[in-house]
Amino acid sequence: MTLDAARAALSAAQRVAVLTGAGVSAESGIPTFRDAQTGHWARFRPEDLASPAAYQRDPDMVWAWYAGRYRDVLRAEPNEAHRLLARLEADKGGGFFLATQNVDGLHARAGSGQGGGRLVELHGNLLSGRDEVTGEMFALPAPEQLATPPVSPRGHRMRPNVVWFGEFLPDDALEAAQQAFAAADVALVVGTSGVVYPAAGLAFETLERGGLVIEVNPEATELTPHLSFSVRDVASRGLAALLT
Incomplete structure (x- = not known):
């Protein structure tokens, strides 16, 4: 698959599912989980x-x-990658689904979840706390x-x-993501290493049902050999190459 073909497939897709990881927020100066330990x-x-x-x-x-x-x-402030995904949601409307492994809330601040699609934060959100008694x-x-x-x-x-080590992802969030990726014509996997499951398995939900999966990452990942196409760049430039 070529970049032009990937761009055309994404443009024509009615149902788009996206998984994002730490690489998306890195351009906003948010350190990865382990890098935050300084x-x-x-x-x-x-x-x-x-x-x-x-x-x-x-x-x-x-x-x-x-x-x-x-x-x-x-x-931190949302960067161009966050903004491009919010624009993609505005274009696809109800056919758009974004699942993020990030807990920084930057997707929502960029407008994701407000353009007719859905935003799910698989690992929670640092901007809120959870009542230990009522949940x-x-x-x-x-x-x-x-x-x-x-x-x-x-x-x-x-x-x-x-979500902490040893805890499961929320059932409703994971089930929604699995359904969205299974139904997607095109899925994007952006800025994630592809080693943290079950989120890393979402790409296979799309592939197994005949959809395309496009990766945006500056480095090859464990998912790369299985995917339809990879853009080797940081999130903002890689998404710009696919969307403009």
Whole structure:
């Protein structure tokens, strides 16, 4: 498949499903999960900070780390990759579905989920907390007003609203993504290494039903040999090549 053919297929597709990973937000200055462990946090393994056991052992420490990531996320701005995907949704309307592994909320801030399609955050969102008793999600206060661990409007402690090591993706989010990728004429896999399952398996839902899967990534991934076409570039330039 050539770039022109990939571009034409995406343009003609009525149903488009997209999976995004850390590479999309990297251009906004958001570090990957592991790269976020710098300075004081460099001595910790990810499992020391992002697991149910870590939270049960020391919720104050876990929240201190997440509060720092929360501040970083709010300082960041959506980049051209986020904006291009929001425009693609506006073009495809109800035929568009975006599943992201990112927890920074930048897709929503760029307009995704507001153009007739659907946005699903598979791993949660750093901008909110989850009531430990009711399971309800509430927006966190501004960083300068955030006391950790935060308390929900119901009066209960909140945990970070993210999926931790050892936890399953929300059933409704995963099922919606699997259905969307199975129905897609064209799927895009953008800025993700393709090693974190079950999200990495979504591409195969499309391929097994005769759809095309186009990858945008500066490096080859474990998914690359199986996909229809790959654009070897960062997310913003790769998407621009497909959409303009």
